[in-house]
Amino acid sequence: MRRIWSKKLAIISMATAVTISTLGFTGYNSFPEAKGKKNEPTNVIMMVMDGTSAGATTLARWYKGEDLAMDEIVVGGVRTHSAESAITDSAPAATALATGYKSNDKVIGLLPEVVNTPGVDAVDPEDAYKPVANVLEGAKLLGKSTGIISTSEIQHATPAGFSSHATHRSNYQDIAEQQVYQEIDVVLGGGKEALQPGTTRNARVDGENLIEVLENKGYDFVESRDELLNTNSNKIWGSFAPSALAYDFDRQATNNNEPSLAEMTKKAIDTLSQNEKGFFLFVEGSKVDWAAHANDTIGILSDVLAFDDAVKEALDFAKKDGNTMVIAVSDHGNSGITMGNVNTNSNYPEIPVSAYIDPLKKATMTIEGALRQLKSDRSNMKEVAELYGLDNLTATEIEHLQTSKTLQADMTKMLADRANIGFSTGGHTGEDVFLYAYGPSKPFGLVDNTDLAKTMAKFLGVDLDKTTDKLFVNARESFENKGYTTRIDVTDENNPVFIAEKQKIKIELPVNKNIAYVTQNNKSYVKTLDGVTVYNSKDFYVSKTALNLSK
Numbered sequence: 233m234r235r236i237w238s239k240k241l242a243i244i245s246m247a248t249a250v251t252i253s254t255l256g257f258t259g260y261n262s263f264p265e266a267k268g269k270k271n272e273p274t275n276v277i278m279m280v281m282d283g284t285s286a287g288a289t290t291l292a293r294w295y296k297g298e299d300l301a302m303d304e305i306v307v308g309g310v311r312t313h314s315a316e317s318a319i320t321d322s323a324p325a326a327t328a329l330a331t332g333y334k335s336n337d338k339v340i341g342l343l344p345e346v347v348n349t350p351g352v353d354a355v356d357p358e359d360a361y362k363p364v365a366n367v368l369e370g371a372k373l374l375g376k377s378t379g380i381i382s383t384s385e386i387q388h389a390t391p392a393g394f395s396s397h398a399t400h401r402s403n404y405q406d407i408a409e410q411q412v413y414q415e416i417d418v419v420l421g422g423g424k425e426a427l428q429p430g431t432t433r434n435a436r437v438d439g440e441n442l443i444e445v446l447e448n449k450g451y452d453f454v455e456s457r458d459e460l461l462n463t464n465s466n467k468i469w470g471s472f473a474p475s476a477l478a479y480d481f482d483r484q485a486t487n488n489n490e491p492s493l494a495e496m497t498k499k500a501i502d503t504l505s506q507n508e509k510g511f512f513l514f515v516e517g518s519k520v521d522w523a524a525h526a527n528d529t530i531g532i533l534s535d536v537l538a539f540d541d542a543v544k545e546a547l548d549f550a551k552k553d554g555n556t557m558v559i560a561v562s563d564h565g566n567s568g569i570t571m572g573n574v575n576t577n578s579n580y581p582e583i584p585v586s587a588y589i590d591p592l593k594k595a596t597m598t599i600e601g602a603l604r605q606l607k608s609d610r611s612n613m614k615e616v617a618e619l620y621g622l623d624n625l626t627a628t629e630i631e632h633l634q635t636s637k638t639l640q641a642d643m644t645k646m647l648a649d650r651a652n653i654g655f656s657t658g659g660h661t662g663e664d665v666f667l668y669a670y671g672p673s674k675p676f677g678l679v680d681n682t683d684l685a686k687t688m689a690k691f692l693g694v695d696l697d698k699t700t701d702k703l704f705v706n707a708r709e710s711f712e713n714k715g716y717t718t719r720i721d722v723t724d725e726n727n728p729v730f731i732a733e734k735q736k737i738k739i740e741l742p743v744n745k746n747i748a749y750v751t752q753n754n755k756s757y758v759k760t761l762d763g764v765t766v767y768n769s770k771d772f773y774v775s776k777t778a779l780n781l782s783k
């Protein structure tokens with residue numbers, strides 16, 4: 233499944249880099265690179281700001297009034313297309329970044345069925361929806377510590393792509409359970425509702441209480457900023473909200489008890505770096521994407537800046553450590569946000585920065601945060617509009633908002649109009665995104681999203697294809713080759729179990745767990761596998777270790 237295009241691109245980008253250096257142009261990639269110390273363990277901190285177009289980072293820089301931490305380490309660009317579309321969804325984007333394989337819409341950590349994008353190699357139809365190992369799984373097999381962080385629910389597409397395998401990103405049941413049984417050392421984000429039974433949309437329907445499982449596994453299960461900052465455990469599961477965490481501006485304005493993304497990143501680094509074999513950490517600023525879908529300029533600024541603070545934490549560690557690769561990237565553009573819109577068609581050369589930034593500075597909350605303060609009769613419409621920076625509204629404008637059926641869109645549009653901000657869509661976009669990277673062996677030039685998985689794996693000493701061969705063999709084929717008869721037991725439809733039997737041996741492999749139940753000569757025992765068991769609705773895939781359990 234080699235792609236010819238990316239090789240050509242790598243050659244082109246290397247040639248470009250050589251030309252630039254011989255010209256003595258120091259503006260390009262001039263940041264002093266950390267020297268790799270051989271024989272020391274390598275670490276990777278992979279950071280994704282979801283759905284962030286380049287226009288969002290430009291605006292964030294002007295808004296902040298100084299360089300972003302990311303600016304120091306910009307090294308190239310990334311192509312983001314999926315196996316089937318020019319504009320990717322977060323699920324195949326995460327799959328590409330984590331496993332090195334492009335996939336289909338909504339698919340997490342599995343090979344694609346449809347491949348029609350020019351330059352992407354076809355996949356054998358028999359391999360469609362076969363799990364492929366991610367960088368985190370490879371790092372774990374090497375004895376490194378691992379962590380995942382998001383500001384959305386932790387089961388959301390991008391963190392899911394670095395920690396699980398599922399045919400659809402909305403299948404939080406499978407994703408949450410796999411994450412719990414992946415033995416990840418530090419997991420921080422939202423998504424508590426998918427960990428236990430309940431009545432909400434993502435509550436568990438399989439009867440399992442995963443919070444109890446986590447406590448039995450020795451995790452410190454923390455639910456507030458204070459609990460996170462005070463724990464000394466080397467296994468931490470932080471679940472700070474039923475679904476997503478608040479936008480960073482709203483977190484600050486309401487002084488809620490959630491940690492910032494930078495605080496979560498620092499805590500994870502402090503914890504994981506205690507392993508002398510090194511670590512892999514994935515960090516997502518999840519909600520830039522959601523703000524972009526809503527064309528909410530303030531939400532975008534809030535969470536680009538919070539993400540950038542987290543990048544600074546990662547860079548501070550990497551500079552001291554000397555053997556840590558930091559990559560920061562967006563998985564795709566979103567909304568086509570621009571400084572400049574129809575207001576500026578002809579007069580743009582005369583418009584100062586302040587004409588864009590000053591109206592935005594008046595907002596103290598995102599549209600989500602502001603509208604949470606709105607009373608059901610909208611009697612405080614004026615005050616809520618002011619939270620979103622819309623001051624000096626006329627009585628007619630306030631009345632319009634009080635009766636509007638599209639209040640959120642009206643408010644975001646009013647502010648964008650005041651600040652001369654343009655949006656071309658409420659969906660994702662297909663342009664290349666910036667590549668930010670630091671540390672020894674860092675990637676540079678114009679790369680493909682799949683190249684980043686390969687670069688991280690190589691630096692960590694992980695062979696992704698060998699890891700896939702170890703962790704995901706077809707259970708039916710493999711056990712039948714060894715003389716077993718096999719079946720899938722769906723008596724409990726939410727907890728399917730793969731069963732292999734031969735003479736007096738019975739091996740039971742429950743879905744989404746790293747556990748095998750073995751019965752031999754009427755004696756039963758439980759074995760822990762080195763990976764989770766994945767069911768793609770057609771076949772079970774299990775760790776090779778499951779094949780050699782009988783005594």
Ligand SMILES: [Zn+2]
Binds near residue numbers: 282283325390521564
């Ligand atoms: Zn995304």
